[in-house]
Amino acid sequence: MTQETSTKAAVVFDIDGVVRDVSGSYRRAIADTVEYFTNTAYRPTPLDIDQLKSEGVWNNDWEASQELIYRYFTAGGQMRDELQLDYNAIVAFFQSRYRGPDPNNLTGYICDEPLLLQPSYLEQLTQSGIAWGFFSGATRVSANYVLEKRLGLQSPVLMAMEDAPGKPDPTGLFATVNQLENGTEPISAIVYVGDTVADMYTVEKARNLDSARTWIGVGVLPPHVQETAARGEAYSETLLAAGAAIVLANVQELTPKQIHKLISRLCG
Numbered sequence: 001m002t003q004e005t006s007t008k009a010a011v012v013f014d015i016d017g018v019v020r021d022v023s024g025s026y027r028r029a030i031a032d033t034v035e036y037f038t039n040t041a042y043r044p045t046p047l048d049i050d051q052l053k054s055e056g057v058w059n060n061d062w063e064a065s066q067e068l069i070y071r072y073f074t075a076g077g078q079m080r081d082e083l084q085l086d087y088n089a090i091v092a093f094f095q096s097r098y099r100g101p102d103p104n105n106l107t108g109y110i111c112d113e114p115l116l117l118q119p120s121y122l123e124q125l126t127q128s129g130i131a132w133g134f135f136s137g138a139t140r141v142s143a144n145y146v147l148e149k150r151l152g153l154q155s156p157v158l159m160a161m162e163d164a165p166g167k168p169d170p171t172g173l174f175a176t177v178n179q180l181e182n183g184t185e186p187i188s189a190i191v192y193v194g195d196t197v198a199d200m201y202t203v204e205k206a207r208n209l210d211s212a213r214t215w216i217g218v219g220v221l222p223p224h225v226q227e228t229a230a231r232g233e234a235y236s237e238t239l240l241a242a243g244a245a246i247v248l249a250n251v252q253e254l255t256p257k258q259i260h261k262l263i264s265r266l267c268g
Contacts, residue, residue: 017195133157168201219244
C-alpha cells in the first residue's frame with residue numbers, strides 16, 4: 001500500500017519509544033546487562049540511560065550498554081584498555097533478556113511491549129495521501145515482530161539495524177524515502193518522528209546533505225519520561241534543542257492536518 005502511494009509528503013517513523021514502549025524491554029535489558037557485567041555493583045536508572053542517550057551517539061543499545069559498563073569502571077580509576085570487555089558477550093546477554101534464550105522463539109521482554117499507535121492511524125495517513133515507512137536502529141527481527149506480528153502490517157517499508165549505518169547517519173532515512181518513492185513522484189517533504197537526540201540529529205544531517213527537500217524532525221516523548229511533568233518538560237526541551245520542530249506526547253497526535261500545517265509553516 002505504502003509503496004504505491006504517490007505523494008509529495010511522507011512520514012518516516014522510528015520504532016522504539018514511538019511505535020512501542022521499550023522502557024520495560026530494551027531499557028530494562030540495558031540495565032540488566034550493565035548490572036551483570038559490573039558484577040551487580042551498578043544498575044543504571046532510566047535517568048542514567050536518558051542522559052547517555054542525550055549525547056546523541058548512543059542509539060545502538062548494545063553499544064550503550066557497553067559504554068555504561070566502561071564508564072562505571074573508569075569512574076573507579078580503571079583504564080578502558082585494561083578492562084577487555086567482550087562486546088559479543090554483552091550483545092549475547094542483552095539479547096537473552098530482550099528476545100529470550102531461544103532466538104527462534106521470542107519469549108523475552110519484547111513480548112510485553114505496549115503499543116503506542118494503532119493501524120487505524122497509519123490508514124488515516126494513507127487516506128490523506130501521505131506515504132509512511134519506518135527507519136529504526138532495532139534489528140529486523142525485532143522491528144518486524146512489532147510491525148507485522150503485533151500491528152498486522154503487510155511488508156511495510158522498513159530500514160532496520162542491518163540495512164544502514166546507525167543514527168545519526170541519515171543513510172537509512174534516505175533509503176526509506178527512496179523505497180517510498182518507488183520510482184514515482186518525488187517526495188519533497190519528509191517528516192521523521194523519533195524520541196531521541198540522535199533522531200533529531202539524523203534529520204539535521206539529512207537536511208545538510210539534501211537541501212532540495214524539506215526535512216522536519218518531530219519529537220515524541222517516550223512514556224517513561226512522562227511520569228512527572230518536570231521530567232517530561234526537560235526531555236521535551238532536550239529534543240527541541242536538538243532540532244525538533246515540535247514535541248508530542250504520543251505519535252498519533254501527528255495527524256494529517258498537523259503534518260500539512262508543519263510542512264506549510266516550514267516551506268512558507
